[in-house]
Amino acid sequence: MSQREATAHISPRLSAADLRAAFASAERWLATNRDGINAINVYPVPDGDTGTNMLLTLRAALRGVEEVPSTVGETAQMIARAALLGARGNSGVILSQMLRGFAEALEGREDTSGPGMIHALCAASETAYASVTRPVEGTMLTVLREASNLARETLLRQEGEAAMLSALIDEAYASVQRTPTLLPRLREAGVVDAGGAGVAVILEGVVAHIHDVALPDIPRFDATERVTFEAVEHEGHGYCTEYLVLGEGIDLDGIERELAAVGGESLLVVGDSRTAHIHVHVEDPGPALSIGARSGALENVKVENMQAQHEAWMAGRDTNGGTEVPAGVALGLVAIARGRGIADAFRGLGATVVIEPTEETKTSAGEILQAARRSGIRHAIVLPNDRDVFMAAETAARESEGFITVIPSDNVAAGLAAAIYYRRDGEPGSVTEEMREALDEVRCIEVATAVREATVDGVAVRGGEAIVFVDGKLRASAATHDEALLAGLTEAVTDDSEIVTVYVGAEHVPGAADRLTERIEAAFPGVEVEILAGGQPHYRYIAAVE
Numbered sequence: 191m192s193q194r195e196a197t198a199h200i201s202p203r204l205s206a207a208d209l210r211a212a213f214a215s216a217e218r219w220l221a222t223n224r225d226g227i228n229a230i231n232v233y234p235v236p237d238g239d240t241g242t243n244m245l246l247t248l249r250a251a252l253r254g255v256e257e258v259p260s261t262v263g264e265t266a267q268m269i270a271r272a273a274l275l276g277a278r279g280n281s282g283v284i285l286s287q288m289l290r291g292f293a294e295a296l297e298g299r300e301d302t303s304g305p306g307m308i309h310a311l312c313a314a315s316e317t318a319y320a321s322v323t324r325p326v327e328g329t330m331l332t333v334l335r336e337a338s339n340l341a342r343e344t345l346l347r348q349e350g351e352a353a354m355l356s357a358l359i360d361e362a363y364a365s366v367q368r369t370p371t372l373l374p375r376l377r378e379a380g381v382v383d384a385g386g387a388g389v390a391v392i393l394e395g396v397v398a399h400i401h402d403v404a405l406p407d408i409p410r411f412d413a414t415e416r417v418t419f420e421a422v423e424h425e426g427h428g429y430c431t432e433y434l435v436l437g438e439g440i441d442l443d444g445i446e447r448e449l450a451a452v453g454g455e456s457l458l459v460v461g462d463s464r465t466a467h468i469h470v471h472v473e474d475p476g477p478a479l480s481i482g483a484r485s486g487a488l489e490n491v492k493v494e495n496m497q498a499q500h501e502a503w504m505a506g507r508d509t510n511g512g513t514e515v516p517a518g519v520a521l522g523l524v525a526i527a528r529g530r531g532i533a534d535a536f537r538g539l540g541a542t543v544v545i546e547p548t549e550e551t552k553t554s555a556g557e558i559l560q561a562a563r564r565s566g567i568r569h570a571i572v573l574p575n576d577r578d579v580f581m582a583a584e585t586a587a588r589e590s591e592g593f594i595t596v597i598p599s600d601n602v603a604a605g606l607a608a609a610i611y612y613r614r615d616g617e618p619g620s621v622t623e624e625m626r627e628a629l630d631e632v633r634c635i636e637v638a639t640a641v642r643e644a645t646v647d648g649v650a651v652r653g654g655e656a657i658v659f660v661d662g663k664l665r666a667s668a669a670t671h672d673e674a675l676l677a678g679l680t681e682a683v684t685d686d687s688e689i690v691t692v693y694v695g696a697e698h699v700p701g702a703a704d705r706l707t708e709r710i711e712a713a714f715p716g717v718e719v720e721i722l723a724g725g726q727p728h729y730r731y732i733a734a735v736e
Contacts (some may be wrong), residue, residue: 312338
């Protein structure tokens, strides 16, 4: 018998309060493991954010039940609904669908039990699979299915709830370790699936509370290869981070010292040993949130990019990065854009609302839905411009009851090509058809820096090398970013190509415009070249070939 089996406390019935507390336990455990999950990065580009996206989604779900209703069924429904609108990234959207299936299985229940939770998890797995058009094994879908099925089989063999607990968690982590055997890209990169890791952590946090089992002293996933993001360089700006900490024995002075040690300014820590209110300005909100999470459960989390707010104010826009919607716009256009230059390009093409997310977050379905409602009177078109935001956009469209149409632009180049055909007073059907057709006329090249040694899409790269993606697939590595760009253009440019537009990223290189124009024109005579300041993170260059 394992230690988990020996120490598990068998709770006969679980109330609505028990259910919320179990998910709060999962949130705390996921917060502890967030950085480690973020560090599991398949693509050798520093944009690992799966742990953050799942954590933000789970926090949104918990905020939906701050006042716990009387039944388990109602509580689960409120959790699922809040997660749906607060979902971040593909991993967050899939997590919200898991919670939807979980809630449907508990509908009408006054309370539930350990076995009831397992059956609900099996239903959650089925719903999540059904929500994904092309389910891929070796992902978070696989982990939930294998773990919940084995736990259910253990119950059917009448081995008891303690054995069920052991089977659920042990199989979840075993399934995570097997993900590279199912998904070649994981195997090539030498990592496990980050979403699957998040599911295992959430399950462990839930059952630890239900069965009164202590969680490990150290995270399951250690951020030894932490993905770092550039700090905001503008003096006097950063992130305004504010949250509540709920727990027992909270050390207010200790939190204040730790926040000061990571460079916190405008620091305010007030409250008592059970409830603390934190306010701090920092260049990176991650450590500030982690400091609070080590002391208890985080509630009412608010992180605002003061740099973006300042720049938006200077540009005469609202603090969400959107433009003021002109009066009387019948057909609105919402574009999601990272980088000031790229956002301005979408505005120049008529976008009525441009969402500018921060580097470390993905736009949620709720944010897209809200932006769409502001963008037009009769209908709204959404350009996600990121394959990891597409599912959130689709969720917003379903919730809009026909108000939103999503154009499946999975990169900036495709989105800008489609936006050319947008007309504010056009008929939605014909405009969206033209925009969809434009997606087939553009190739996208993205140039970045590899952050680790890996083999992806059959291409071996070393940390620090320049790498190039063509239409989302890693195609080559090179000694310099210019050489990587030319390698990508060599594959994408054809005899029919007319225009190459290059957006230079946040890592601005003096003289890039003249140098790139000369080299591209020499390599591809007859092609018109335009170099623009995109300001996008992570990618030194993004190029569109039309």
